[in-house]
Amino acid sequence: xxxxxxxxxxxxxxxxxxxxxxxxxxxxxxxxxxxxxxxxxxxxxxxxxxxxxxxxxxxxxxxxxxxxxxxxxxxxxxxxxxxxxxxxxxxxxxxxxxxxxxxxxxxxxxxxxxxxxxxxxxxxxxxxxxxxxxxxxxxxxxxxxxxxxxxxxxxxxxxxxxxxxxxxxxxxxxxxxxxxxxxxxxxxxxxxxxxxxxxxxxxxxxxxxxxxxxxxxxxxxxxxxxxxxxxxxxxxxxxxxxxxxxxxxxxxxxxxxxxxxxxxxxxxxxxxxxxxxxxxxxxxxx
Numbered sequence: 001x002x003x004x005x006x007x008x009x010x011x012x013x014x015x016x017x018x019x020x021x022x023x024x025x026x027x028x029x030x031x032x033x034x035x036x037x038x039x040x041x042x043x044x045x046x047x048x049x050x051x052x053x054x055x056x057x058x059x060x061x062x063x064x065x066x067x068x069x070x071x072x073x074x075x076x077x078x079x080x081x082x083x084x085x086x087x088x089x090x091x092x093x094x095x096x097x098x099x100x101x102x103x104x105x106x107x108x109x110x111x112x113x114x115x116x117x118x119x120x121x122x123x124x125x126x127x128x129x130x131x132x133x134x135x136x137x138x139x140x141x142x143x144x145x146x147x148x149x150x151x152x153x154x155x156x157x158x159x160x161x162x163x164x165x166x167x168x169x170x171x172x173x174x175x176x177x178x179x180x181x182x183x184x185x186x187x188x189x190x191x192x193x194x195x196x197x198x199x200x201x202x203x204x205x206x207x208x209x210x211x212x213x214x215x216x217x218x219x220x221x222x223x224x225x226x227x228x229x230x231x232x233x234x235x236x237x238x239x240x241x242x243x244x245x246x247x248x249x250x251x252x253x254x255x256x257x258x259x260x261x262x263x264x265x266x267x268x269x270x271x272x273x274x275x276x277x278x279x280x281x282x283x284x285x286x
Contacts, residue, residue, distance in 0.1 A: 002267030003132070009261025010128050013252065016065075021251020022122040023099060024069040027090065029184050030103045030118050031077050034088075037112045038105055040079045054083025055105065062092025062099065070103075096163035097122060118179055119171065121162040122248040124258065130155035130240060131265040139272035145233040147272060152239025159243050181245040 040053065055074060059067040070090045074080045080088070086107045093100035098121045104113035130151045138147025164170055177183045241249075252258035 002264045002271065004264070005267065006128055006132060006261045006264030009257045009259070009264060010125060012257035012260065013124055014255055014257065015122075015124075017255060018124055018248040018251050019063075019097065019099075019122045020065055020069050021254065022120050022248045023066065023092075023101065024073050025181060025250070026099070026101045026118050026120045027070050027073040027103065028076060029179070029181075030101055030114065031073055031080060033114045034103050034105050034112060035077070035079045037114065038107070052081040053079055053086060053107070055080050055086045055088040056082070056084055058087055058089045060089055060091045062090075062094050066090060066092050091117070093117065093165055093168070095165040098162055098164060100165065100168065116171065117168075119176070120246065121159060122251075123159065123162060124248050124252045124261070126155055126158045126247045127244040127249050127252065128261050128265060130158065130243070131262075132268060134236075134240070135265065135268040135272050138269070139275055142275060144273060145229045145236070147269075148233045148236030148240070150236070152236035152243070155240050155243035155247070159247060176246075177242060180242060181250070182242045 038053075057067055057070045057074060059070065067090070070088070071082060074082055074088065086105065089104040089106065091102045091104065098119065100117040100119050102113055102117035104111055133154055134147040134149075134151025136147075137150045138144045141147075160173075171179070178187065249258075253262065
């Protein structure tokens, strides 16, 4: 039943709505780059206390709805607003539902744009397929951590396998993570934190690592292994979430089809975890 729900949700998906949501997010992130290049945003991530800069959106390439999403991103921006006399050119490259986006600000005779476009590949099927594959592995092999790792790894690999415009160089994986929704959010949050918070966070991570090492030396058959398995599981979840956000998870959840599909995937994961717990209770797992 859970698998059927997931498949029905995927088939019922409004693909254009997912594309539009993903592109609006990409344009919004690129506008922040433009704001910084124009000196409207300081290094700490906050904005200068000056009036909004009015811009008129001019679309170059891509589907006709790009301009609507670009104007929505401008309205949500902390610095820019719709108006005249400045121009905001939104350049869009489209190839097999893979999009490259770069905004260019024309202001008082000069122009600003980031050196490289931001790329997006809306693909809700990647979100669902990787989650179902991980749940299937966890349920059949009774290894939840293995299922989480499989889901995260598969989601990342499937996004890498999406068609790519040949004339353009694919960005590195690290750059893709940094410019994606999750990476962008983490970087923005880190820039807004004081230096003391960063040092405190690094100290906590170091302390946890040291405690894990000592616990493993004291009890190599128990504590250390459990912690290592937990860390691998968390890495799998993070990899899946990062890839899923780039593939359009958030706009997908704004429609009933997305909720139906994800509910089906969660139902399959509940079956896998329940089987694991039952097996441990029967003493069949170590």
